Amino acid sequence: MPEYSPDPAVQRRRLRSELRKAREAAGKTQKAVAEEMDWSPSKLIRIETGLVNISTNDLRALLQSYDVSADRIPGLIETAKAAREQTPWNAYRGVASPELIAFLGYESSASIIRYFEPVLVPGLLQTEEYARVVISTILEQPPESQDVNDLVELRVDRQERVLHGGSPPECHFLLDEPVILRAVGGKDVMRRQLRHLREQMEQSNITVRVVPLSYGLYEHVRVPYTLLEFPDPADEDVLYLEDAVDELIVRENSLDETTKITPITPAHYLQHFWEFEQEIDKASAPAAIERAIALFE
Structure with missing residues (x-):
């Protein structure tokens, strides 16, 4: 290793x-x-x-x-x-926020990564064409604009470094069912994306769970989050929250004193993730994805 x-x-x-x-x-x-x-x-x-x-x-x-x-x-x-060394992700500082660059450094160093996504296929599992549609829509720029090209390149680079490096981490993905039902980019793009997702699920270090629509509402359903664990016990877990207007990196002892009701800590979100791992059988995900693929045929 x-x-x-x-x-x-x-x-x-x-x-x-x-x-x-x-x-x-x-x-x-x-x-x-x-x-x-x-x-x-x-x-x-x-x-x-x-x-x-x-x-x-x-x-x-x-x-x-x-x-x-x-x-x-x-x-x-x-x-x-x-x-004091420079992170390789600084190459993208012209198009990526400081918070995203810091997150990419954490992500590429993690040994266990957990992703919850209620809206879109997670970036690590996106095809290039799906990513281009998503990024151009968020930026409100043409699909071939320079900023979109740079961020698509970043996404592909991220996948290579994290999923295909020398010692890839354990990756656990929790997807709300609308993620696989939303026709991002049209039927052809979505069908190829779902087939790619199905292929990625065959990797030994990747697990995917799909929360069915019948599950109803649940805590944190509106906000995607990522939890990172590291091989060295000296490195605290990291929680990364992202929405349409902001990004937030939280470590275990950086709780904002203004947060009194819902604790924004890695431990709290990890407990939420673990509960779903107990309630949602990962063996049900392939069938859910096959049903979704059939919708886009």
Whole structure:
């Protein structure tokens, strides 16, 4: 098995988590550390939130302030160096949002990926022609425009890296039934898309479940989400939420204090996904997809 080499986005998240934990273990507030380091409070906040990288000298001084043991320092310095590397997804920064680029780094480093999709075939399972219809519709641009071409290229690149790399992750897809019934791009495009989906389901690392319309309404039915788990226990799970106007990346300990009723955490959404895995038999998906294919013949 190839050595696990996470994307710089994962390294940045790991470093900021370790620094926050080290400060809390030292019993110091952000304000106290900033005063001790002769920094502005905003500098430390930006470091702990991952908005800026930290130099090796500043990192050594910070770890000394936290009384971090000498044997841990080399590893944290290596993590900081890796975090400063450029992610390959930066090649698409002209057309992809910073949140999407960060998500792609997490996704390409994950060992287990769970996708819930209520509207469209998930991007990893889309054919190129289906993806072109979806992207051009969302952007309200012609199918052959440069932005659409670039994002279709990104989608194909993403599939190659995640599904066809040296050590592909476990991928679990939960689709609401309208996903396979909606005629995106017309009958021919949709029929080929469903056949492609059927072929992908034959891969040993891919499972697909289809939630039937008869199931009725359920929690999170309106919002697609992705859950990512990583091979290194030091890396916290990631939740990615996406809708028509916004994207949100959430890790387990980044709960927004304004969220009081519905907890937006990976654990909450994972519990939702697990419940469906218990209630929806994956063996029923092929028949559902065959019925859908027949509709587009």
